[in-house]
Amino acid sequence: MSAEAATGAGREPAIRVQGMEKSYKELHVLKGVDLEVARGSIFALLGSNGAGKTTMVRILSTLLRPDAGTATVNGFDVTADAQRVRESISLTGQFAAVDEVLTGRENLILVAKLRHLKDPGTVADDLLARFDLVDAGPRKAGTYSGGMRRRLDIAMSLIGNPPIIFLDEPTTGLDPEARIEVWQVVAELAKQGTTVLLTTQYLDEAEQLADRIAILHQGRIIVNGTLAELKALLPPAKVEYVEKQPSLEDIFLTLVGTNGKGGKDTNDGSGKSSPVTTESSKEQS
The missing domain is CATH 3.40.50.300 (P-loop containing nucleotide triphosphate hydrolases)
Known part of the structure; x- marks a missing residue:
């Protein structure tokens, strides 16, 4: 926050x-x-x-x-x-x-020109860097x-x-x-x-x-x-011991990573992927 x-x-x-x-x-x-x-x-x-x-x-x-x-x-x-x-x-x-026909950079330049800003190209490049889109900037937005x-x-x-x-x-x-x-x-x-x-x-x-x-x-x-x-509008939480299983979202993000560049390696070195196993743990909620 x-x-x-x-x-x-x-x-x-x-x-x-x-x-x-x-x-x-x-x-x-x-x-x-x-x-x-x-x-x-x-x-x-x-x-x-x-x-x-x-x-x-x-x-x-x-x-x-x-x-x-x-x-x-x-x-x-x-x-x-x-x-x-x-x-x-x-x-x-x-x-x-x-605009899917324009590249990402061209989309930004277009809006900067419509707002009558000086040096639209620099504005576009700064925003591409800020939003981690530099490599994607020359590509059409439709991709x-x-x-x-x-x-x-x-x-x-x-x-x-x-x-x-x-x-x-x-x-x-x-x-x-x-x-x-x-x-x-x-x-x-x-x-x-x-x-x-x-x-x-x-x-x-x-x-x-x-x-x-x-x-x-x-x-x-x-x-x-x-x-x-x-x-605070609801009654106070009760302290209980529960068995917490990972959610499907937990599993998905663990496997692929939160940045889309890959997560946990499940290859055992033999060229075959090993199944992912998780163990339930007892946690205090």
Whole structure:
């Protein structure tokens, strides 16, 4: 989690929402949402499909107008100062918005030119290095893996150094390795002072990344707090001794490694692969 999150509470929040409402004809999606996001923090908005997460992000990024309530982003009203809000943010949607015909480097140069930045080539090269995409830079984006495409997509979102970034379910459809890659990128963003509002359906994602977590259910925020505060809502944990078996994800990541470059060597030297064996261990949960 970000170091800046601890001090963000004493400053004007990066995002403030009060009494937000939005309906589509008879469907009431948001029913009076209130939330604040501290600067330099990662704020996770959890909710099932149809809970209103994407609608909230679209309002905060000025793509939709609310029916009622107010919202400020970086101190600017999303309705009255929409242009200033757009200058302060970047939005990464559920699907990578890269041009598959262009190379990774060309995608970055294109966005840098659209933002009227000086020396777009240098901007692109710096981001390729930052996101570990230097070797892939000359290749067409259509040849990238899911994790690489998502990293390129986030890199494109950071051109111009926006102080606030919205990530709408950024790891949907990614494999375990790619999810970890994206998690590392998001954590690094917050360390460098970027405010991140993350929507997700994956509880472990919020648990790994977020400084604060809010649950949006049937158009309302039903709980909002740190992970420790949310855990305190339930009865204290009982101390029991359990036999813990490795999960399939544990096995997968052990075998292939978390960076996709190979993990545990299961070859016994005879040219044949030996079966992987694991022993249950008794641990205190």
